[in-house]
Amino acid sequence: MRKITLIVSFLSIISCNTSEKQNSQDFDFTTVFEKSNGTETPTYPEVIAFYKNLAEAYPSIHIQEIGMTDxxxxxxIVTLNPDAVFDFEKIRETKRVLLINNGIHPGESDGIDATMLLFRDIAQGKINAPTATVLVTIPIYNIGGALNRNSGTRTNQNGPKAYGFRGNARNYDLNRDFxxxxxxxxxTFAKIFHVTKPDVFIDNHVxxxxxxQYTLTHLFTQHNKLGGELGEYLHKEMHPQLEASLEAKKWDITPYVNVWGTTPEKGWTQFMDSPRYSTGYTTLWNTLGMMVETHMLKPYKPRVEGTYELMKSMIEITEKDGVKIRSLREKTFAKQAKQKAYPIHWKVDTTKVTTxxxxxxxxEYIDSEITGAKRLKYDRDKPYTKEITYKNYFTSTTKISIPQAYIIPRGRWRVIELLTLNHVEFKPLEKDSTITVEVYHIKDYKTRTSPYEGHYLHYGVSIKKDIEKVVFKKGDLIVKTDQKAFRYLIETLEPEAPDSFFNWNFFDAILQQKEGFSPYVWEDKAAELLNNNNELRVQFQDKKKDTAFANNWYAQLDWIHKHSNNYEKAHMRYPIYRVLK
Structure with a gap:
């Protein structure tokens, strides 16, 4: 079995720590946020300089480069460990890892400032350092967006004075690209994730x-989707503990208000984070993920302060429950191998709600002075407290049987690159082999009519299954599902899954027929085929009972062609194969 591992030299990790630390008094660690009285956020170079100086002054802080951005x-990544151990293999032997991502949308800069304050205050002893949890942060994930600084694109947001842009250097929304x-x-995020292997993940947003009325909202990964004891822990223990901890600090918090174009009092449905999103991706490896969503209309200062307090609370929970969290994650990995089916589509469970x-x-809706139509207007002089219904239970609508393995032709190099990047274990065939496999044919699918993050996404996929003996070539990959990348494999390789590689257009070439026919040639061959194949002739006559088909001469010839040996096998044939258990 070949196992893809990541070594330090491959990552080109560059340490910014030195053996001799400078005196902390040599640096001014007052942040731009503090100097501006909570109205400004630092530039990207200022953020990196701050952490490099922090690492120079305090042995508990380590900064390093991992990979490139657009x-x-x-x-x-910046690591905080009072033990001054920064080898993650050694760290995981005794401690848990909490990874904090900031600036995925750099205009939403609250987490950037809050994490700078948090790491500094822990390093300086202003707040207690965690003893069983190592903190890791990506200071600014979307560097290209941070460098595209402006004061206008966050139309709905109340500060800071200047900030980064949502799109990255190539104008991708990075929270759709995981x-x-x-x-x-x-x-590079995948490299970081698989080096650090976090137990808990926080992604800071606005x-x-x-x-x-709330400054703070939280968005945990959907607990039914996470599933099992780990999902139960997230829903019944971690979530309530976070709310209770913040309430004790006089910080109100509510679940992310997933409401658009209307008012919230009728309640709302929890946001379902598929693997394109950060917490949907980290969940594929049983990492407990949550997004912080501060409220854009609140002043910048309390938004940053609230994010700071929320992260402190999550550290405290991870400290207290760290052993349990690690145990539940490992149990979940072990149980995955015994599953017979995996849920890929979900709907709201109408039998359960949270109030x-x-x-x-x-x-209220009043007349617009601009358009004359009705527009929504909130009245902050009329606050209320009302019981609402929160639909945060989901049930699966589609499950697929779990194969023993997938076989991926060696020519599918783009898929293989991503499997390698995500530490998927696989083994190449040592010789040409005939193997009985389940083969999918794409029966139907729909495609979005508008571009979305560089793609025209497919959805509504249905498949036809066949069992065939297929000749595979030396070097084609056998990818067993009994491994820690189990969820990743199912979510990417099953075409019906919402964020499958198929739906993201990785296999669009199979949707186009490469060889066809000239009608004047095929007419004679088609007639000969029908004359020699009584079963096919009966099927054809039955098909002609469809009036539209009977009135379309080309559709008739095409139907016969698709039922002949002349029709290419690759058309609509999904090029990833399943070895059944």
């Missing part, structure tokens, strides 16, 4: 949508 600048890996940013008191503002 901007041409390297991506950094599965498809179109950007160097996402490819919300859009409705108006309400809680929500603090909002009254809203």
């Amino acid at each position: 901007s041409g600048n390297p991506l950094h 599965i498809k890996n179109d950007t160097k940013n996402a490819q 919300s859009n949508g409705a108006d309400y 809680f008191d929500f603090k909002g503002y009254e809203g």
